Amino acid sequence: MTSEYRTGMRVSEYVLEERVGTGTFGEVWRARHHVWENEHVAVKLPTEPEYVRYLQQEGVVVHGLRHANIIRVMGMDPYAEVPYLVMELVKGPSLRQVLRENPMGILVDVTVVALRGILNAMVVAHGANILHRDLKPGNVLLHLDGKPLSALTVEAVKVGDFGLGIDNADTLRSIVQSASVAREDKLVGTLAYMAPELRDGRQKPDACCDLYSIGVILFELLTGDRPAGAEFPSTLRPNVPPALDEVFRRLYARHDRRYESAQAVLDDLAARLDAPRGAPAASPPPVPLPPLPPQSTPGKCPSCGHAVEAGDQFCTQCRAQLVGQVRQCPDPACKAYPGPQDRYCIFCGTALALKE
Numbered sequence: 001m002t003s004e005y006r007t008g009m010r011v012s013e014y015v016l017e018e019r020v021g022t023g024t025f026g027e028v029w030r031a032r033h034h035v036w037e038n039e040h041v042a043v044k045l046p047t048e049p050e051y052v053r054y055l056q057q058e059g060v061v062v063h064g065l066r067h068a069n070i071i072r073v074m075g076m077d078p079y080a081e082v083p084y085l086v087m088e089l090v091k092g093p094s095l096r097q098v099l100r101e102n103p104m105g106i107l108v109d110v111t112v113v114a115l116r117g118i119l120n121a122m123v124v125a126h127g128a129n130i131l132h133r134d135l136k137p138g139n140v141l142l143h144l145d146g147k148p149l150s151a152l153t154v155e156a157v158k159v160g161d162f163g164l165g166i167d168n169a170d171t172l173r174s175i176v177q178s179a180s181v182a183r184e185d186k187l188v189g190t191l192a193y194m195a196p197e198l199r200d201g202r203q204k205p206d207a208c209c210d211l212y213s214i215g216v217i218l219f220e221l222l223t224g225d226r227p228a229g230a231e232f233p234s235t236l237r238p239n240v241p242p243a244l245d246e247v248f249r250r251l252y253a254r255h256d257r258r259y260e261s262a263q264a265v266l267d268d269l270a271a272r273l274d275a276p277r278g279a280p281a282a283s284p285p286p287v288p289l290p291p292l293p294p295q296s297t298p299g300k301c302p303s304c305g306h307a308v309e310a311g312d313q314f315c316t317q318c319r320a321q322l323v324g325q326v327r328q329c330p331d332p333a334c335k336a337y338p339g340p341q342d343r344y345c346i347f348c349g350t351a352l353a354l355k356e
Contacts, residue, residue, distance in 0.1 A: 030043075042087045070162075106149065106221055110152050137217060143157075212252065214251055215227075230313075233248055
């Protein structure tokens with residue numbers, strides 16, 4: 001696709017300097033003010049007419065969110081001759097770019113800093129009744145400004161792309177239908193980060209859905225891979241502390257077993273990782289999981305006695321196999337463990353046969 005935008009082109013008060021990002025429906029450019037040349041911003045521009053609506057939606061959603069961990073919107077005009085959204089310029093890579101350069105995962109300490117920044121952003125957004133719904137490494141930017149990744153601070157973690165934040169089920173449904181199914185019967189897009197209850201249509205979106213996405217991001221930052229089956233981050237990377245395994249477990253759990261809020265995750269992180277100087281380094285005991293809902297048919301793990309749900313293939317507490325034949329993705333490069341009613345593997349997109 002040939003872009004209609006060029007270096008030197010004027011958009012509102014700004015002059016385009018360099019394209020810094022491209023997507024299916026739009027582009028992001030670094031731009032400078034036409035008078036104050038030292039003032040630089042990022043400008044989102046549509047390449048497809050439909051994207052104009054999402055420019056407006058993101059601008060409306062984020063305008064009232066003022067926080068160091070949320071990319072600030074500075075102006076927009078979806079009705080201009082060239083529709084645009086002006087944002088603060090983040091001088092650094094996205095977490096997706098960082099993972100491309102570190103395919104085995106990044107430092108544990110840096111991961112914790114990034115996690116806290118993302119959670120801080122969600123505390124503010126959820127407090128304003130705004131959900132993100134598309135949290136993934138590509139939507140988290142790091143304002144390093146030339147500094148090494150090891151120097152990352154919590155304030156330098158910036159969450160953007162709140163375009164799906166408005167509570168509109170029809171909008172979400174249309175995006176899933178149009179952006180998730182492609183040729184060769186594969187799922188594409190960002191469904192691998194979407195909570196299973198949203199993919200299945202069983203739950204109205206809420207803050208816990210964003211927390212599931214954060215769990216997937218946490219696992220990927222620590223290991224370079226997205227989670228599959230009953231694996232913990234330490235399964236792939238032994239130096240991951242047990243505290244982060246436990247935080248991941250409660251983020252990546254079923255809806256009724258997840259943390260109740262982003263603030264609860266931050267509090268648990270602080271309790272597990274911020275022990276006073278001189279205190280024992282041992283992690284606190286695991287937080288008990290909430291009981292299963294009354295309408296479910298609970299059972300018990302034969303190995304540890306922990307409550308399990310019908311359909312579970314592994315115990316979420318001790319990871320023991322609960323079924324005689326495990327349902328596994330047939331793609332030899334994936335081998336993930338989808339749910340019993342999943343039609344597609346959420347990790348690689350391969351079509352799955354449903355059991356009769």
